[in-house]
Amino acid sequence: MAKSDIEIAREAKMQPITQVAEKIGIPADQLLQYGPNKAKLSFDFINSIQGNKDGKLILVTAINPTPAGEGKTTTTVGLGDGLNRIGKKAIMALREPSLGPCFGVKGGAAGGGYAQVVPMEDINLHFTGDFHAIGVAHNLLSALLDNHIYWGNELGIDSRRVQWKRVVDMNDRALRAITNSMGGVANGYPRQDGYDIVVASEIMAIFCLSKDLNDLSNRLGDIIVAYTREKKPIYARDLKGPGAMAVLLKDAISPNLVQTLENNAAFIHGGPFANIAHGCNSVIATKTALKLADYVVTEAGFGADLGAEKFFDIKCRKAGLKPDAVVIVATVRALKMHGGVAKADLGDENVDAVTKGSENLARHIANIKKFKVPAVVAINQFITDTDAEIAAISAACEALGAKAIIASHWANGGAGTEELAHHVVELADSGVADFTPLYPDEMPLWEKIETIATEIYGASEIIADASVRKQIAELQENYGHYPVCMAKTQYSFSTDPSLLGAPSGHAVPVREVRLSAGAGFIVVVTGAIMTMPGLPRQPAANNIYLNDDGQIEGLF
Amino acid sequence: MAKSDIEIAREAKMQPITQVAEKIGIPADQLLQYGPNKAKLSFDFINSIQGNKDGKLILVTAINPTPAGEGKTTTTVGLGDGLNRIGKKAIMALREPSLGPCFGVKGGAAGGGYAQVVPMEDINLHFTGDFHAIGVAHNLLSALLDNHIYWGNELGIDSRRVQWKRVVDMNDRALRAITNSMGGVANGYPRQDGYDIVVASEIMAIFCLSKDLNDLSNRLGDIIVAYTREKKPIYARDLKGPGAMAVLLKDAISPNLVQTLENNAAFIHGGPFANIAHGCNSVIATKTALKLADYVVTEAGFGADLGAEKFFDIKCRKAGLKPDAVVIVATVRALKMHGGVAKADLGDENVDAVTKGSENLARHIANIKKFKVPAVVAINQFITDTDAEIAAISAACEALGAKAIIASHWANGGAGTEELAHHVVELADSGVADFTPLYPDEMPLWEKIETIATEIYGASEIIADASVRKQIAELQENYGHYPVCMAKTQYSFSTDPSLLGAPSGHAVPVREVRLSAGAGFIVVVTGAIMTMPGLPRQPAANNIYLNDDGQIEGLF
Numbered sequence A, B: 001m002a003k004s005d006i007e008i009a010r011e012a013k014m015q016p017i018t019q020v021a022e023k024i025g026i027p028a029d030q031l032l033q034y035g036p037n038k039a040k041l042s043f044d045f046i047n048s049i050q051g052n053k054d055g056k057l058i059l060v061t062a063i064n065p066t067p068a069g070e071g072k073t074t075t076t077v078g079l080g081d082g083l084n085r086i087g088k089k090a091i092m093a094l095r096e097p098s099l100g101p102c103f104g105v106k107g108g109a110a111g112g113g114y115a116q117v118v119p120m121e122d123i124n125l126h127f128t129g130d131f132h133a134i135g136v137a138h139n140l141l142s143a144l145l146d147n148h149i150y151w152g153n154e155l156g157i158d159s160r161r162v163q164w165k166r167v168v169d170m171n172d173r174a175l176r177a178i179t180n181s182m183g184g185v186a187n188g189y190p191r192q193d194g195y196d197i198v199v200a201s202e203i204m205a206i207f208c209l210s211k212d213l214n215d216l217s218n219r220l221g222d223i224i225v226a227y228t229r230e231k232k233p234i235y236a237r238d239l240k241g242p243g244a245m246a247v248l249l250k251d252a253i254s255p256n257l258v259q260t261l262e263n264n265a266a267f268i269h270g271g272p273f274a275n276i277a278h279g280c281n282s283v284i285a286t287k288t289a290l291k292l293a294d295y296v297v298t299e300a301g302f303g304a305d306l307g308a309e310k311f312f313d314i315k316c317r318k319a320g321l322k323p324d325a326v327v328i329v330a331t332v333r334a335l336k337m338h339g340g341v342a343k344a345d346l347g348d349e350n351v352d353a354v355t356k357g358s359e360n361l362a363r364h365i366a367n368i369k370k371f372k373v374p375a376v377v378a379i380n381q382f383i384t385d386t387d388a389e390i391a392a393i394s395a396a397c398e399a400l401g402a403k404a405i406i407a408s409h410w411a412n413g414g415a416g417t418e419e420l421a422h423h424v425v426e427l428a429d430s431g432v433a434d435f436t437p438l439y440p441d442e443m444p445l446w447e448k449i450e451t452i453a454t455e456i457y458g459a460s461e462i463i464a465d466a467s468v469r470k471q472i473a474e475l476q477e478n479y480g481h482y483p484v485c486m487a488k489t490q491y492s493f494s495t496d497p498s499l500l501g502a503p504s505g506h507a508v509p510v511r512e513v514r515l516s517a518g519a520g521f522i523v524v525v526t527g528a529i530m531t532m533p534g535l536p537r538q539p540a541a542n543n544i545y546l547n548d549d550g551q552i553e554g555l556f
Helices: A005-010 A017-023 A043-048 A072-085 A120-124 A130-150 A202-209 A213-222 A242-249 A283-292 A307-319 A332-338 A351-369 A387-398 A409-429 A445-456 A466-479 B005-010 B017-023 B043-048 B072-085 B120-124 B130-150 B202-209 B213-222 B242-249 B283-292 B307-319 B332-338 B351-369 B387-398 B409-429 B445-456 B466-479
Strands: A031-033 A039-041 A056-062 A090-094 A115-118 A157-162 A166-168 A178-180 A191-193 A195-197 A224-228 A233-235 A256-260 A265-268 A295-299 A325-330 A375-380 A404-407 A461-464 A484-487 A507-510 A512-516 A521-525 B031-033 B039-041 B056-062 B090-094 B115-118 B157-162 B166-168 B178-180 B191-193 B195-197 B224-228 B233-235 B256-260 B265-268 B295-299 B325-330 B375-380 B404-407 B461-464 B484-487 B507-510 B512-516 B521-525
Touching: A005 A115, A005 A120, A017 A031, A017 A039, A017 A256, A017 A265, A039 A043, A056 A072, A056 A307, A056 A409, A072 A090, A072 A115, A072 A256, A072 A295, A072 A325, A072 A375, A072 A404, A072 A409, A090 A283, A115 A120, A115 A409, A130 A157, A130 A166, A130 A202, A130 A224, A130 A242, A130 B130, A157 A191, A166 B166, A202 A213, A202 A242, A202 A307, A213 A242, A265 A283, A283 A295, A283 A307, A295 A409, A307 A351, A307 A445, A307 A484, A325 A332, A325 A351, A325 A409, A332 A351, A332 A387, A351 A375, A351 A387, A375 A387, A375 A409, A387 A404, A404 A409, A445 A461, A445 A466, A445 A484, A445 A507, A461 A466, A466 A512, B005 B115, B005 B120, B017 B031, B017 B039, B017 B256, B017 B265, B039 B043, B056 B072, B056 B307, B056 B351, B056 B409, B072 B090, B072 B115, B072 B256, B072 B295, B072 B325, B072 B375, B072 B404, B072 B409, B090 B283, B115 B120, B115 B409, B130 B157, B130 B166, B130 B202, B130 B224, B130 B242, B157 B191, B202 B213, B202 B242, B202 B307, B213 B242, B265 B283, B283 B295, B283 B307, B295 B409, B307 B351, B307 B445, B307 B484, B325 B332, B325 B351, B325 B409, B332 B351, B332 B387, B351 B375, B351 B387, B375 B387, B375 B409, B387 B404, B404 B409, B445 B461, B445 B466, B445 B484, B445 B507, B461 B466, B466 B512
Parallel strands: A056 A295, A056 A325, A090 A265, A090 A295, A166 A195, A325 A375, A375 A404, A461 A507, A484 A521, B056 B295, B056 B325, B090 B265, B090 B295, B166 B195, B325 B375, B375 B404, B461 B507, B484 B521
Antiparallel strands: A031 A039, A039 A256, A115 A256, A157 A224, A178 A191, A178 B178, A224 A233, A256 A265, A512 A521, B031 B039, B039 B256, B115 B256, B157 B224, B178 B191, B224 B233, B256 B265, B512 B521
16 A cells, blocks of 8 residues: 555655755754744845846646545645756755645645655644744734724724724634624623634735835735725824734744755745735745745745736746746546536546646747746556547647656655756746736726636636726726735636536636735636635544554645 | 843853753753753653653742733843752753733843843744644634534534634733634534633643653543533544644644853743643653753742642652642832832832831742742842841741842843752751642542642631532542632732732632633632733834844733
8 A cells, every 4th residue: 555645744854944944045043943944034144145047937837626535735846856866956946835724625735645845744843933923923913903992992993994903823713703802891882893814814914925024014015904984095104013023023024944755945925825925835935945046946836826926927037027937737537527527537547528628728838938938747646547549638738839847756755846947947048928918907807807717717708797897997996006915716717617628608707805015916806706615514623633653644 | 221031042152952951951952942042852752851850840930910010031041040050950840921912011031130031032933833723723623613613513413502702812801702703614613712822722831741752642642622512522533633733733732941141051842821720831841951960940830829839749649750849929119009009119129118028038038938949039039129128028938937139130131040949959958848738639629629728828718609519529520639720810819910918818709610621620710810911002013123133022
């Protein structure tokens, strides 16, 4: 039987983090260590390398996710190891997993098989405390808000128009909607409130888009927490919160260094939701990696229609990043599902289904071209894949001028991605990339949404109620230059999660728009968006424990 | 003008924590470092020193607190430095400050003046993440509980009888009483709920009383989270929570090592509330310190009527600790307040008021004798103190056979406590101590409460409604052997906070009893108990920020 992820992780021969750091040019005394295998970088060091030349930036994205699994993080790690293996200096830049979901369905999120980052248990649990810091900073602002109302409400906050909820890093449906300040005079004025999971906090998005601590502090001030009865916005700075919030975040904002199973350096830092936020690791980590490596491999949330689009149009646009190549991850099994096969039948060869499902992949390849960045497809190998099925994928890709390369990192680590690594280097070094966002800043918000819907999702139009149109028109005045952040189901190009493959001609209903003034984007909601998950009937937590040797069981 | 605490802390010449560790016999490779100046100890190391002889244990406690301030933590640190200064191997064992209150009234809590532990900013903020871990472990259990109800409530939890609230490390009155699970079917069954601050979590008390990770895990299982309609208790283990909760706490449970301004070792670990819990740092930290030092100086919350009594009757009883000496901290100013002087008049000499106020001190000295441990009084010096006032205190102490020694650690660090240190060594080495808890395990609960009230508080009786008496009688059956944990105002020997000095003959009303089955004690509530503080009109948070040099301002 194959070893579980946690068994493989446990057998890892980790190097001291000082040694991993040294390999990429970071002196030991510039690390803030968190035990022997995790460290944060000093800002003195980060400032000292700003004159370095930037390496090449490679984005790993994927087809629309299915229950069959794609393995985006796994491929990011595998490719990073593969690049190092063929003699390139490569660093990975990944998102931090959220602690809450570990206790729900999915277990951990630090890669899988022989393509993992370690110490896997720490990364999945408290890690270096970044998410705790973000959670406290968020809840401090919440407390300051209700405290302001309690002591006389000089700012005139309309308690029906409070936008700023509270957060906890836990899947806890009971907190989605609450009434707070119950119990009498000493506890304040009862009002409706609710909790999001920490990764859905606007502070997480801000954290990941900030250039430095100063930029972070300014953006925190721009957060709109509520409105007055006259709909005048109340900012975080009106509550005098940002100073103390930045103090709480001063260590967290420094990137975390860990290693892969093959002892290559990986930065894991920040992890915003990929629906109401942009779903990428921090700008600071990506930029620092670029100063230290010749090739930086990073990832974005969900499929390319959401993840890559936001990576390009939000993160790269805002941070001035110029990606050089894109890897689109697909699996035979997932493409079969896009081709109409049920999960139970995925073990049977079905070339027709693969061909049909490859329409989903083809749409993503075509989309990436619109950003003028070259792409390659990585077929994340499973034992049941047949040659004929692989050939079907290759044919679909070649029609669009993209290579499809088998990657077996899950079973073989970096040795399984050598071919992919060579091709990625070729693409990135070719100079073909001429990154261009999909739309210019000055395009009106409505057109931005329309452009993404038609160009990326294959939709024919966007639709919205008069009230939503009015809201967009109002936002256009002061925030028309912001990019839009689409909150759409990740399972389909359309807004209907059951429409697999490559649907086209559909309408995209815009149900709601939200201003994230601190993060600097407009969230466009096209369906039901969950910002606080629940636990399943049998939560993973029930099977997580320390065994007699003090090792963690049940995290995977 | 005198330097502020944070200015003094910033000028500290900290040694690498490896060097501090080495001085007390901890090899560098047995540390889990959190940056250069904080570390946790490996359990391998802790296990390896169990054969060592124990050092002497010295408790620092105080008179009943007044708004004038006493300086218990400051004296603990100053005495530790003084002991090292006179050539003794001494380690301090202190409580971790709670992050939430930093943003309220008081600023930080890591000593003051030239008697501080550093890095002060880190200790006051996230430190090594222990409180975050405790908060998440607590909230995981909360989520599992509501999730259990949501999925069918097989255990038959009566949602009106849920005891287990949620926690956050923040002063946030709006969360004291909430209604959760609002918003419809997908969010569960609405019920009343509320938040406590993290330090009030039963997990914090458990954390501080546990011998090791295994003991911790068992105690977590014993937590009673709710009752059925038939009043049958539902335990944390019924929700299959303790395994994952222990996983979340596995790093936190290891003691944190930091240093004083004079580079002496201090363990700072755990910090339960001193009303509904026992208010002492962790047993693991205290015991580890005893294995490494000849003298361990530790502290307990509030005045000696609560803090010392609980230290003796709960912590020492449960952990098998044998304290060797007690230091009772008093100030001239605070004794004046106990003698009836208003805060505005504390600067004027008033020997009569000091003499009268010393009745409070005298009662505490007499109380400590009942535990058969020798005591000394430390007069924490202020610039306005006069010789005549000091003489008045000395006279009051001498009448009870205790010395009163001036300590000027706030201004002079360890050099200001040399005389105190010499006397403490003399007391601790004298062999006079023959520690005995105030009451035996087998004394019935009602009598335990009565004994504390009459022997320690000077009360004439305890009173309680029939319903409370019935509850005590019920608890007597299964939990009669537990110690009691008194939740009483810290400002007075009585339950009336305005009765200063040494009141006697009063009645102590028992308003409520609560079972902390995991911690292993019965909480006896004698007044309004606040387990979630609020922020003041002008929160300290409003003035906390990072200055242009990246230093924290406003934390003090």
